[in-house]
Amino acid sequence: MDLPTFDLSTIVHATDQFSSRNELGKGGYGPVYKGVLSNGTEIAVKRLSKNSDQGLQEFKTEVQLIAKLQHRNLVKLLGCCIQQEEKLLIYELMPNRSLDYFIFDDARRKLLDWTKRFHIISGTARGLVYLHQDSRLRIIHRDLKTSNILLDEDMNAKISDFGIARTFAADQTEAKTKRVMGTHGYISPEYAVRGSFSMKSDVFAFGVIMLEVVSGRKNRDFRVPDQNLNLLGHAWELWNEGRALELVDESVRDSVIEVEALRCIQIGLLCVQGRPEDRPNMSSVVHMLDDDKPLPRPRLPAFYSHQEDSSLSNHTIYSANEVTMSLLAAR
Incomplete structure (x- = not known):
């Protein structure tokens, strides 16, 4: 070694x-x-x-x-x-611990103004471009989530925890597994149901993280009263109704740059589309974040049927720290 x-x-x-x-x-x-x-x-x-x-x-x-x-x-x-x-x-050592330590805590979330949140989103995207495209190995992380985004003393994002990552050959685009490992709330539908994973699985998880950072809400725990909508479905409905800015965390309303927030929400929705082929790659995501050109219109996000896919109810949670390992037979 x-x-x-x-x-x-x-x-x-x-x-x-x-x-x-x-x-x-x-x-x-x-x-x-x-x-x-x-x-x-x-x-x-x-x-x-x-x-x-x-x-x-x-x-x-x-x-x-x-x-x-x-x-x-x-x-x-x-x-x-x-x-x-x-x-x-x-x-x-990452002195500022992890992203979830801040954005899901009522007091600490106020320490992350909009500029810091956008900086974290951009840094995470660049790290994924390196994994998917620029490193010597093409790597699919498979467990990207807010607790695996660590923050240094300057609040720079650093992706961590590669324990269940997989490498791809240069010409490989997809792989399958009978043992689905990851965290509920960030797992893409094709991976959860069919055991199929690719770079687009990481893109899906990144989209969830983007919407969580913008809103300060956790996808797996979010529910709209009287509706069976998770955070993705809620963001989709607000965006369709022209009310997307209502998704923004109240603690950053004073510092938010509205055009950036709207762009992040739309990019997040593009990343969590149900069909993997509809999602952008991470290189495109970085360009979208840095650019001001018009964005494509997103299609329905995954899990937007107002009910969870019955296949997802078969997962087994082995620990209480948001590490979920599912044993699902690939079809």
Whole structure:
């Protein structure tokens, strides 16, 4: 591996013996700890849980993939530690934690004005262009969500958590799996129902994130009273009625640039269209964000039938931290 290795004693010392005071969070892989190396470098240490079903394979995937990736909008893997029974991944520390830490909290969301939100959207889009198009490997993330968008000291977005990512050949456009892994609310319909995933699956998840950042609302928990609409359906109806600005989070109404917000909503709706072939690629999304040319008219978003697809009710949630793994037979 072209990846530095750390001695276990170094990491134990840096995290104060994996003290609970230094725990930043916990995912399906295991807990993540803050640490400080002897030279003063702050690190985040992801520790494989001994009873994690998904951890070992995620560890291998992350080491194999992210060690080869370098981009300002991807979190940097500093090294790993495989010693005794410990398997650790060591990352640069993101002092502002993750995007969901801010936008879904009533108090902290006010710290993200419109300029910061647009900056985060743009940075995430550029990171995905690198994964899909510009890196040495063509990578499908497969679990893009607000909790996997980390924020550095300047609120720059960095995509993280490549444990279930897959690589594509240069001429490959689609793959299928019988084991659907991801997070409910961000999984595209073709992946959830047929086990089919592609770059357009990541585009769908990015569209959900865009609408969540604009609105400050979580797609999986959002419901309109007396209607069976999720956030995507609500955004679609507001946009069709010419009331799209009502989607904007109240905490940024004073700072919002309306033309940018309307553009973000329309791009988000283009990304979450039901048919993958209708969605733009991420390179086009970046151009749309940077440009002021007229945008295509979006078609119906996925899951807009006023009822959930019955196939989606078969998913099994293995953890309470929004990590969802579905076991669905591909058709």
